[in-house]
Amino acid sequence: MIIQNFNHKMAAHCESGTITSLLNHGGLNITEPMVFGIASGIFFGYFHKMKSFAFPTFIVRNKPGKMRSNIEKRLGVKFKSYDFKDTVKGQQSLDQLLQQNTPTAAQVDFFYMDYVPSWERVHINVHFLVVIGKKDDIYTISDAYFPKMVELAASSLEKGRFAGGNMSPKGFIFHLDKLPPSIDYNKAIIKGINKACFSMLKIPIPFIGIKGMRMFARKVTEWPKFARDTEHLSHEIMKINILLEDQGTGGAGFRFMYATFLQQAAEMINKPELKELSGELMKIGDGWREISLFSARIGKNRDLGPEKLRQLSEMIRDRADVEERFFKSLSRAVK
Amino acid sequence: MPIPIENLKLDIKKLIMSTLSIDDINPDDVDDEKPLFGGDNALTLDSVDAIEIIMAIQRTYGIRIADQNLAREVVRSVNSIAQFITEHPADAKV
Numbered sequence: 001m002i003i004q005n006f007n008h009k010m011a012a013h014c015e016s017g018t019i020t021s022l023l024n025h026g027g028l029n030i031t032e033p034m035v036f037g038i039a040s041g042i043f044f045g046y047f048h049k050m051k052s053f054a055f056p057t058f059i060v061r062n063k064p065g066k067m068r069s070n071i072e073k074r075l076g077v078k079f080k081s082y083d084f085k086d087t088v089k090g091q092q093s094l095d096q097l098l099q100q101n102t103p104t105a106a107q108v109d110f111f112y113m114d115y116v117p118s119w120e121r122v123h124i125n126v127h128f129l130v131v132i133g134k135k136d137d138i139y140t141i142s143d144a145y146f147p148k149m150v151e152l153a154a155s156s157l158e159k160g161r162f163a164g165g166n167m168s169p170k171g172f173i174f175h176l177d178k179l180p181p182s183i184d185y186n187k188a189i190i191k192g193i194n195k196a197c198f199s200m201l202k203i204p205i206p207f208i209g210i211k212g213m214r215m216f217a218r219k220v221t222e223w224p225k226f227a228r229d230t231e232h233l234s235h236e237i238m239k240i241n242i243l244l245e246d247q248g249t250g251g252a253g254f255r256f257m258y259a260t261f262l263q264q265a266a267e268m269i270n271k272p273e274l275k276e277l278s279g280e281l282m283k284i285g286d287g288w289r290e291i292s293l294f295s296a297r298i299g300k301n302r303d304l305g306p307e308k309l310r311q312l313s314e315m316i317r318d319r320a321d322v323e324e325r326f327f328k329s330l331s332r333a334v335k
Numbered sequence: 336m337p338i339p340i341e342n343l344k345l346d347i348k349k350l351i352m353s354t355l356s357i358d359d360i361n362p363d364d365v366d367d368e369k370p371l372f373g374g375d376n377a378l379t380l381d382s383v384d385a386i387e388i389i390m391a392i393q394r395t396y397g398i399r400i401a402d403q404n405l406a407r408e409v410v411r412s413v414n415s416i417a418q419f420i421t422e423h424p425a426d427a428k429v
Contacts (some may be wrong), residue, residue: 012402145404238383245386246403256401282399293390296383 002133003101008142008149012250012257015067016041017144018105018128023077025103026176028183033250034268037261038074038192039067042254043199044323046207046216052166055226055236058216058243060253062199064107064126064167068174070195074188076180083170087162090171091154095134097175103132103142107169108160113143115150125167131157145248186269190334193265196258197331200323210327213320220316221309230302237312238299244292252292255285262330273333277326284322291315344417348378354391355384367413376412385410392416398423 006025011017016036023030036042043062047053062070068079084090097104110116110127133140137154161171200209207215227233243253250257259281266274294315298308338346348362351371360377369376372385380388388410389400398420400406409419 010404012404241383241386249403251401251403251406256399260401285401286393286399289386289390293383293386296386300381300383 001098001135002140003098003103006103006130006132006142008132009144010147011144011248013041013061013248013254014128014144015064015126015248016257017248018130019068019071021130021142021144022079022103022105022176023071023179026077026179028075028077028179031260031264033257033260034264035071036067036250036254036257037196037265038188039070040192040195040199041067042196042258044209044212046212046219048207048215048219048222056219056223057239058212060243060249070192074191075183077176078178079174080177081172081174083172084162085170087158087171090161090173091158094131094173097173098131098134102175103130104173104175105130106157106161107172108157109163109165109169110160112156112160112163113141113152114156115141115143115146115152123163123165125163125165125169127160131173189265189269193330193334197327197334200327201331210320210324213316213323217313217317217320220313221306223309224304230304233304234299234302237295237304240295241292241299244288252285252288255281255288259285271333274330277330277333280326280329284319284326287315287319287322291319340417340421343420344413347413347416347420350391350395351378351380351388354387355380365413367417370412371410388416392420396420 009017009021009024011020011032013032013036016032016039020030020032020035023035039062041061044058044060046056046058048056071077072079082093084093094104094106105128107125108127108129110124111121113121113127129144130142131139132142132149134154139152139154139157141150141152143150161169163169203209205211223236224233227236243249245251259278262274262278262281266272266278291312294312298304298312344367345362348365352358352360352362357378364377366376371378371380373379385406389406393399400409400419409415
């Protein structure tokens with residue numbers, strides 16, 4: 001059976017896209033940027049030396065799962081979630097929910113999604129999709145990165161749901177349980193913005209928010225020390241482009257999606273200053289895109305001498321300066 | 336007044352070639368429909384070239400292609416770029 005009235009839509013990011021799909025299906029008319037913004041999805045963290053990462057890296061969004069819990073708190077919606085040790089029980093529960101016509105989101109390792117061309121598949125344990133049907137041993141999937149719904153063998157979905165490693169999904173699924181009778185969008189938007197500003201400006205941890213960007217700027221010149229050889233270094237430098245532009249960021253490290261949220265929020269809660277800030281953030285995103293292109297170019301050309309890394313460092317420091325000003329203005333705008 | 340589509344396609348080819356410093360291919364040899372990436376077109380580009388093209392489109396036509404899913408579709412071929420520039424709503428322009 002396939003849930004007939006499920007409306008598949010592409011989205012910029014898998015987690016915000018999945019949450020948006022479930023809310024839309026439940027009858028709440030909300031956009032992906034609005035979900036992302038209310039959930040305070042925008043973030044920055046730089047990890048120079050951590051056990052979980054083989055090489056220094058950075059993130060541009062909040063922790064996987066956090067968007068769902070923030071949306072629950074701020075909109076008053078309820079999701080039911082489950083995880084499993086037993087693969088059989090995991091599949092049975094999913095099948096039961098589908099029998100009850102409940103579109104169900106699942107966390108998977110992206111690598112096992114056979115509908116993705118093999119050259120694009122990488123191990124990412126925090127990919128989210130919506131399962132909307134099953135016939136024989138084939139599931140129908142709404143994956144926000146694909147223009148149409150896709151099919152996936154039960155065995156592949158099981159491998160994806162129960163993959164091991166860092167942040168393993170453990171069969172995690174969730175679905176919409178309840179929508180509130182009414183939503184105070186004004187309060188939700190302001191809370192979402194305040195929390196994002198707090199994360200970017202005030203968390204007293206040196207590798208988070210604007211402080212994290214400055215650490216990234218300082219430390220990127222040390223990256224050659226961690227690389228095995230030029231090939232490895234070029235691969236890691238080019239990954240800056242992937243982390244900013246791909247992996248469902250909506251482009252330039254989620255800055256464009258957050259700018260769209262601010263634009264929509266300006267109208268929704270009648271705060272025209274948010275629209276101006278939206279335009280500013282679009283331009284900030286363009287600057288991140290310049291970093292993305294610069295990294296991809298020097299990586300591709302293996303042009304990774306100290307001068308180029310110093311240039312990259314300067315570009316990142318400049319983003320930290322403009323984002324610090326931006327988030328201070330944003331914080332003042334919602335006071 | 337909108338640019339005639341054939342002129343726009345030629346402009347796009349010239350824009351791609353100047354952006355990527357390609358001077359050994361005649362724009363007329365570039366097929367409008369064949370994929371620009373990994374295909375058998377006269378121009379064969381990679382993902383880094385794609386970002387260069389996206390930014391060149393933004394600079395030249397004032398249209399920001401923010402989302403990478405959309406970007407992949409847009410820069411697929413000369414025709415798809417031309418279609419995007421022609422159809423893109425004015426309110427999405429920079």
